Amino acid sequence: GPKVLQIPSHQIIDMGQMVTLNCDPVSNHLYFYWYKQILGQQMEFLVNFYNGKVMEKSKLFKDQFSVERPDGSYFTLKIQPTALEDSAVYFCASSRTAETLYFGSGTRLTVL
Amino acid sequence: AQSVTQPDARVTVSEGASLQLRCKYSYSGTPYLFWYVQYPRQGLQLLLKYYSGDPVVQGVNGFEAEFIKSNSSFHLRKASVHWSDSAVYFCAVSATSNNRIFFGDGTQLVVKP
Numbered sequence: 001g002p003k004v005l006q007i008p009s010h011q012i013i014d015m016g017q018m019v020t021l022n023c024d025p026v027s028n029h030l031y032f033y034w035y036k037q038i039l040g041q042q043m044e045f046l047v048n049f050y051n052g053k054v055m056e057k058s059k060l061f062k063d064q065f066s067v068e069r070p071d072g073s074y075f076t077l078k079i080q081p082t083a084l085e086d087s088a089v090y091f092c093a094s095s096r097t098a099e100t101l102y103f104g105s106g107t108r109l110t111v112l
Numbered sequence: 113a114q115s116v117t118q119p120d121a122r123v124t125v126s127e128g129a130s131l132q133l134r135c136k137y138s139y140s141g142t143p144y145l146f147w148y149v150q151y152p153r154q155g156l157q158l159l160l161k162y163y164s165g166d167p168v169v170q171g172v173n174g175f176e177a178e179f180i181k182s183n184s185s186f187h188l189r190k191a192s193v194h195w196s197d198s199a200v201y202f203c204a205v206s207a208t209s210n211n212r213i214f215f216g217d218g219t220q221l222v223v224k225p
Contacts, residue, residue, distance in 0.1 A: 101158075
């Protein structure tokens with residue numbers, strides 16, 4: 001099936017630093033999403049993105065978070081500055097029609 | 113707003129036994145319903161989805177789910193489980209009017225040999 005690639009699979013950084021998580025979505029998909037999962041718990045919606053704009057974001061999407069997809073390349077989630085509570089696995093997803101989401105394998109972020 | 117309840121955090125069954133994982137949703141309109149599976153250290157993979165039509169939908173690997181509107185349920189079933197089915201299963205719901213999918217807390221399935 002369609003593959004969403006996430007780079008890197010693991011990232012360890014010091015609190016206060018900036019981190020960028022990269023997502024290579026399925027090539028003809030137009031809708032992009034970030035979800036956060038802590039310790040194998042519930043997948044929590046962060047943000048969705050379409051046509052170069054954020055469509056909806058949750059209260060978990062703090063001011064320190066930003067997303068973009070410059071020139072059709074990677075869809076990125078940037079956290080600046082990071083905090084301890086940002087440690088989690090971040091999943092990217094993409095969709096052609098906003099109905100069925102295809103997920104990447106996640107990036108495990110550890111903030112020390 | 114939509115929400116999903118998966119009442120069982122963990123289900124243990126023996127290999128070869130039948131399986132039902134429960135899911136109830138809350139949404140006033142006609143929902144889009146999904147079941148996803150998550151294997152260790154992997155992302156979610158779509159098992160099946162329901163939009164309309166036949167309320168019993170077939171998915172991959174012998175899974176099926178039945179949409180019962182009167183009960184607001186979308187339980188997942190499998191006639192005979194295999195040890196490789198051990199994973200976390202997430203039920204999800206979305207509305208046709210927006211692009212946000214709400215996930216349940218997940219049910220950890222353990223299949224004993």
